[in-house]
Amino acid sequence: MSGGGARAFDVVELRDRGSAQPEPRVIHQSHTTPDRAFRALTAAAGWATLVVLALIALFLVNEARPAVEVAGWDFLKVWEWQPGNEPPAFGIAAVLYGTVVIATIAIVLAVPVAVATALFVSEYLPRRISRTLTTLIDLLAAIPSLIYGMWGLFFLVPKLAGLERWLDAHLGFVPIFDNETGLFGRSMFDAGVVLALMIIPIIATVSREVMSQTPRVLCEAALALGGTRLGMIRKVILPFSRPGIIGGSMLGLGRALGETIAVALVLSVDFRIFPEITQTGGSTVAALIANNFGEAGELERHALIAAGLALFVITLVVNMVARLIVSKAAKGSEFDR
């Protein structure tokens, strides 16, 4: 750096001056008017996000009100959807139930597969192959939900019907697998499987990123102490990335709760609450909105907006909690940087 090469006495002289820190230079920033305008413009764009979120809440609340005033608390309790009746009877209890059940099925199926995928990609494979597979995971996340729904309905549902028959015949004593209707296919289980496939890439991506932030020294230490790769994963990687995996799973949950078109295609909608997940039927909030909006009368449109508001609040809360957990996880692993 110093060009001519530092001589010994330079060093001595430097030492003699002591280790007093030089005064930090005070920086006076004087922005020109265009500068200030540009900064304000970017700041405005940044805060526009908040404005949009607030506007969404505001307008949904506003337009949901006419329906909620008619239904009152029944909106959360009633199982049927007959806004055209006299008196109108509608509520989101059944669809809310369906939403939660289907999202739960999706999460239960997706998390193990996603975590295994993340482990496989980040810990087992050579770099080059793992980069290719990461791209493929991103590609899976980019496939439109419409395509997932069509493929689910025409390819997967007929295949899963066999599995559902088998579950009914051999595990029918478990209430959720019982099916006395004899109708298989287009069930909550089918919708849950399709959603699971859709959220695996999301959970796997977040998990992989968190796993790759595990301090390499700890992994190497575990191996150096004679640990096997399984031991390293169990004792180092999983504990370190657990918050990230939980957060990623919640992001997947948020997506599963709000997914519309795939569910609307796979399910054949009805308004019952039943525990048997392999029976044909069931619905979700989002699918209800998508299916009914086109032919809805005025009151029903307001009711659907109210249902959308409920969905907005639920997914927003799930997502915010998930993001907080993930960002905490990322911070916690700044261990050896």
Added chain:
Amino acid sequence: MTAIASPERRATRHLDVAGLAQAGACALMAVVVTALLFAISPLDGTLGFGLVAYALFLTAYAGVLTLTIGPLKRNDCLATVIIASVALLTFVPLVLILGFVVLKGVPGLTNAFFTQTMETVGPLDPPDVGGARHAIVGTLQQVGIAVLISVPFGVLTAVFLSEFAGRRVARVIRFLVDAMSGIPSIVAGLFIYTLFVLRLGHGFSGLNAGLALSVLMLPTVTRTAEEVLALVPGSLREAALALGAPDWRMVVRVVLPTARTGLITAVVLGVARVAGETAPLLMTALGSDGMNTNPFEGQQSSLPLFVFKLIRNPLEGQVTRAWAGALVLIAIVLVLFTVARLAAARLRRETR
């Protein structure tokens, strides 16, 4: 000049050929035994075959390992096999979906699909009459509007986050953007419906659809653009400032041009995210059978709406058209995705 031999790097992740051969032999045996089992017993079904074969394989492999190595190493090998096979489950649907869509979609890809609309098509007409021209035009316009809105907003927000915002403000806005990315697409559609159709009395139009899509696209563009701007070397910024450039010139003339390819990636990923969105269009553009080239007025179709409407039709011809639409849609997403990846790879080379 004594050469101190640098110690050879220990490969911690290599392909263990002998181990693979062992596992492969067990797998082969399991498949053969299962095939015999299925031939002599009333068992059937592909899924059942797979499950039985897999269980047999794990048992056999565990047995072989117990005979050859200790329990610690055995568990490690078993875990490797299980993790690898479960991970493969993630990628099977990709092949199945692409294959299925191509298989179903190709028969409907006639000339008419790209040159005609559905306006005069009867429900029983064969698939070589009538097409999705109106829907393709609608998708192009709606996605174009979404790009025009969300790209300036997204890039400016990214500039704010990476160049100007203080730590705390940046964290808050990043959090909000993330929260926004979690909005269900149907809620974005409802929002635009309440704002533009109910409040402003604007009626259904392609513009509404574009606005709803831009709500969904904005978070993707913002976060990707921010990541890209973070890759621009600080020395370039400092050089610009040291030469006396004001902040805005530094951003416009140095930072953004340097990140050019990456910004393209951000835009393309955003487009890929919304090109296949269906739910928000149901309540904003509403769809139509005829051509509407004016995005500011009247109902408009789009590829996802076209597909969603026809796939639920029981008639063979309509379903064939729907699958052709799905194939075009997935091809668009694939092309956009590849473009984004290539641009990103180029950016990484350039900024290194």
